Amino acid sequence: MPADLAVIGLGHLGLPLAQAATTAGVATVGFDTDPRPVAELAAGRPPVDGSLTASEIRRMLSGGFRPTTNPTELGRVRTAVICAPTPPGADRAPDLTAVTDAARALAARLRPNTTVLLESPVHPGTTEEVLRPLLEAGSGLRAGRDFHLAYSPGRLDPGNRAQEYAHTPRVIGGLTPACTEAAAAFYGRLTDKVVRARGPREAETVKVLETNFRHVNIALVNEMAVLCHELGVDLWDVIRCAETKPFGFQAFRPGPGVGGHSVPVDTVGGHRPLRLVELAGQINERMPQYVIRRCAQLLNEHGKSARGARILLLGVTYKPDLPDREAAPAGEIARRLMELGAVVSYHDPHVLDWRVRDRPVPRADSLYEAAAAADLTVLLQHHRTYDLQGLAVKAQLLLDTRGATPAGAAHRL
Known part of the structure; x- marks a missing residue:
């Protein structure tokens, strides 16, 4: 037919x-x-x-x-x-x-x-x-x-x-x-x-603008996250207050990196680069390394070294409640932790098998038992099935890169 x-x-x-x-x-x-x-x-x-x-x-x-x-x-x-x-x-x-x-x-x-x-x-x-x-x-x-x-x-x-x-x-x-x-x-x-x-060129450029708008604003709030941590300021509270402004502001939230299928376009067909987008890409690409640095600092503050530390990664997909791992930062974070000598495992209700550079990463069957046994638990993606209040109680150390845990329940990005 x-x-x-x-x-x-x-x-x-x-x-x-x-x-x-x-x-x-x-x-x-x-x-x-x-x-x-x-x-x-x-x-x-x-x-x-x-x-x-x-x-x-x-x-x-x-x-x-x-x-x-x-x-x-x-x-x-x-x-x-x-x-x-x-x-x-x-x-x-x-x-x-x-x-x-x-x-x-x-x-x-x-x-x-x-x-x-x-x-x-x-x-x-x-x-x-x-x-x-x-x-x-x-x-x-x-x-x-x-x-x-x-x-x-x-x-x-x-x-x-x-x-x-x-x-x-x-x-x-x-x-x-x-x-x-x-x-x-x-x-x-x-x-x-x-x-x-x-015409077609204008329609094509709409996609360039929409994609770059997302990446530039994520880069801004990612850089704010680093600054606010250094200043001792609660960025998540700052965002909560700022988004009450009824004009001129749209809330974006930081994270461990930027994933997904749409990539920023900082050069267009050989023309001059979009410098702001180029810089935003560099900032966003540095976020996995910043997460690693925060992991090492937290472990050191509690008398532990990254080498030999048992680290549990929660949520390895690029969006919550989906199994899609396209360009998710979890892979780079796991790889860098392994290079530091950490013993890495993961939990994700949507991913039953995960490999990083062809190396299988052990999957935790029991979330709470794994969090209790780990020296550090890192929330990379907030799936709805995660009870973060209960997780914060069970985990020895919890780093929340999504600002999803209740205030004071975990260390936030």
């Missing part, structure tokens, strides 16, 4: 889109070159990143969603959305390999009047300078005349059940006004509000 929509890339971007489309009654096929996630989804099993539950996958399948590795399906749809991953490459720029592979697969089967959309995080200019030539060369069609082409930045907050796709405005920028309207007609079936950008 032909589908209206093809979602290319069944990862953390593509699956929520496929879910929203299926829920809205749009006949959707999900294409991925990797047979493993396709087989898992077809069997009703949730993705390993925890972005969707098993019941949500089953509802999608019953609603007509079809995961496939068959590229011929791409030639039977009216709309195709590329949601391929763009991880940072060696030069920190987005690696477009998966995007270009998706473009070539689609181009060979592209039909006239199809609307092609890109949602992957990319540098400004990618839609016009990379995606467009591949689609035109592979199809013999011309963008803006024979098919519609537009960019829409992904806006997802993984694990946030309060965020609904239908109530999240979508920004779109088309190659031509007609392309923009075609994209608006599609997203208008899924969301309450569509915001039209001047």
Whole structure:
């Protein structure tokens, strides 16, 4: 049965889109070159990143969603959305390999009047300078005349059940006004509000600004955390008071590092670097080392050395209540502690097996027993299942990098 929509890339971007489309009654096929996630989804099993539950996958399948590795399906749809991953490459720029592979697969089967959309995080200019030539060369069609082409930045907050796709405005920028309207007609079936950008470059730059806004503000509050510790000031109380200001302030909170799929973009296509973003990246990248320093200081203050110390890490994912470990700082923290000679173990209700540099890290079965036995317990991620009041009582020493424990119950970052 032909589908209206093809979602290319069944990862953390593509699956929520496929879910929203299926829920809205749009006949959707999900294409991925990797047979493993396709087989898992077809069997009703949730993705390993925890972005969707098993019941949500089953509802999608019953609603007509079809995961496939068959590229011929791409030639039977009216709309195709590329949601391929763009991880940072060696030069920190987005690696477009998966995007270009998706473009070539689609181009060979592209039909006239199809609307092609890109949602992957990319540098400004990618839609016009990379995606467009591949689609035109592979199809013999011309963008803006024979098919519609537009960019829409992904806006997802993984694990946030309060965020609904239908109530999240979508920004779109088309190659031509007609392309923009075609994209608006599609997203208008899924969301309450569509915001039209001047063109693809402006829409692509929206993603750059949104991502960098997060990283710069996290860097600011991370640096404030270091300063406040030196001054003996309770930063968490400062933030609590500051966020009562009804204008000009948005609360961000410090942590042991910055994880997730969106990376800061401090250079754009060979243009001058964004110095503030570059500095923010350096600050955020130093946070795991700062956590190590705080661990060593706490142990020393209690007559212990990091060498041989039993250290329990709590929560090794990059977001609470999700199993996704993409760029989570826990790996670097564990590695540095091991290099100091510490005996590291971990507990995470969402991660049953964890390796750091191919070395298995022992998993604690009993949380409270492990905390009582450890010389130092470090909260890296605050999962809802953690009873921090009880944990603070059981642990010999507790370092809270998330400010989640009651005031005075633990040492805070």
